[in-house]
Amino acid sequence: MAEFSHLDEDGSARMVDVSQKPPVRRTAVAAGKIYLGRETVRLIGEKLIEKGDVLTVARLAGIMGAKRTPDLIPLCHSLGLDHADLDCRLEEDGVSMRATARCTGRTGVEMEALTAVSVAALTVYDMCKAVDKEMQIGDIHLVEKHKEDAESCE
Numbered sequence: 817m818a819e820f821s822h823l824d825e826d827g828s829a830r831m832v833d834v835s836q837k838p839p840v841r842r843t844a845v846a847a848g849k850i851y852l853g854r855e856t857v858r859l860i861g862e863k864l865i866e867k868g869d870v871l872t873v874a875r876l877a878g879i880m881g882a883k884r885t886p887d888l889i890p891l892c893h894s895l896g897l898d899h900a901d902l903d904c905r906l907e908e909d910g911v912s913m914r915a916t917a918r919c920t921g922r923t924g925v926e927m928e929a930l931t932a933v934s935v936a937a938l939t940v941y942d943m944c945k946a947v948d949k950e951m952q953i954g955d956i957h958l959v960e961k962h963k964e965d966a967e968s969c970e
Contacts, residue, residue: 831891834922842963843918846929848956850937851910856948861906867943871904871911874936874943878902881935882917882928892927895919902932904940910951911940914959926958 852860860870867873882900886892899918904911915932917925937953944951 829891831893832923834893837922838965839920839922840963840965841918841920842924842961843916844924844926844929844961845914845916845959846926846933846957847912847914847959848933848937849907849910849912849954850940851952851954852940852944853948853950854908856944856951857906857908857910859947860911860944865943866946870940870943871906874904874911874913874939875902877939878904878913878915878932878936882915882932885928885931888931889927893921893923895921895923895925895928897925897928900928900932902936904936911937913937924961924963926961930956930958 859865863869879900879902881888882902883897886894897917897919899916902913902915904913913933913936915929915936917928917932919925933956937956941951941953
């Protein structure tokens with residue numbers, strides 16, 4: 817069984833020391849969805865939700881969430897994000913979200929991509945809660961992650 821990197825030899829939580837790792841270009845993509853009623857989907861599509869343009873606000877909230885990830889996840893490293901983006905697509909049963917996060921650093925950006933999707937979904941929920949009491953957030957997952965040597969990125 818694999819060991820948890822966030823536990824020390826006594827089983828106490830700790831931040832992983834990545835200071836000896838070389839910086840490399842890292843990218844992570846995450847996705848998720850919030851399931852909505854048909855009427856809610858229609859209202860979003862026609863931009864009739866009272867709080868505003870749901871997809872635009874959710875996209876911006878997701879990007880902001882990616883940037884604030886270490887403020888939310890206690891043992892997450894602070895990263896200088898080089899890129900964060902989020903695509904929100906209105907579908908017949910809800911809004912799907914796909915986030916990309918990128919940095920050149922010593923640890924991955926999975927948490928930033930996952931946080932972006934989560935915050936975007938929560939934003940849709942907040943903006944639509946007055947008209948849809950049966951929304952469900954789900955399917956939040958890491959789609960892919962990869963890294964390449966920093967030298968090959970120059």
